Amino acid sequence: MLRICSLFTLILALSYGAASAQGIRGVLRVIDGDTFDVGGTRIRLHGIDALEAAQTCETEGGQPWACGDWTTRQVRERFQGAQTRCEALDQDRYGRTVARCFVRGADVGLQLVQEGLAFAYRKYSMDYDLDEKAAYVAARGIHGFKTISPARYRVTRRSGSAPERASGGCNIKGNISAKGTRIYHLPGQAFYDKTRINVKAGERWFCSEAEARGAGWRRAKR
Incomplete structure (x- = not known):
């Protein structure tokens, strides 16, 4: 039985490695700010973290607005229906493929962070650290408003303090x-x-x- 399990694990690893090498291609469908469907594969973008749909931000005048929904709409306007190529890097605990994706040769995750539509997800990667800092200084996108990071928001929601x-x-x-x-x-x-x-x-x-x-x-x- 142990040999069978080991063989099965090896087959899965080889299959995943082959898929990673070939890349994932197809039409992009936006699920939310950092999650896409590409060619039938659910993709979680590597190195970024976008606002959750239910998150709100606050203007300088103290008025709340639905920045989570706004972020998803912005990402959808930019990339929905685009031909996309993704490089699989890992798999998350939800079974999604963690990948770096490209539209017309440009890194989608990098664009989202530079435009202030997503945070750099430093827990997993420092790839976009400086890009987020530049967007913050320029008050681009969500950085022009008062909000909390998606990671912190998820923690407060799980704890019931939302x-x-x-x-x-x-x-x-x-x-x-x-x-x-x-x-x-x-x-x-x-x-x-x-x-x-x-x-x-x-x-x-x-x-x-x-x-x-x-x-x-x-x-x-x-």
């Missing part, structure tokens, strides 16, 4: 029904006061109806 009450003008409740339907409730609607937000279950607050609809929620009927 906000379960409205902050600033973000008082629209994004609820997920027992059937998985995403519905948002406006102040004054019938079930607004009764609706509770469970951030651990993926529910969230929105700052505007446009933001809620853009994230895939529909308005409550009453």
Whole structure:
């Protein structure tokens, strides 16, 4: 049995190595700011970390806005549908292929960090460290607003310390029904006061109806 397991492991390693050498090619479909589908393969971009979709930032005037959704839209506008080549480097704990990807010969991860659409993920790579610092100094993209890193945000969300009450003008409740339907409730609607937000279950607050609809929620009927 041990020999069989070892042989199976060796076959997987050789297959992954061959795929890495050949590269992954295809049309790019944006999942979020740092996760793509390319040629049927789920890709997690190497060395960068983009804002989570539910993250919000704060303007100089203290107004919240949906910078997580904004970041995903920006990445989608730039790269959705592009012919892409990716070099597989590793595999993460979710089974995604960690890769460096190129569109028209340019490193996608590098572009996102330089434009302030992603952070350098220093926990895993220092490749884009100086590029993020330059974007920060120039206040490009998300660096022009008050926010926290995606890694810190994920920690606070897992610990349950993510906000379960409205902050600033973000008082629209994004609820997920027992059937998985995403519905948002406006102040004054019938079930607004009764609706509770469970951030651990993926529910969230929105700052505007446009933001809620853009994230895939529909308005409550009453």
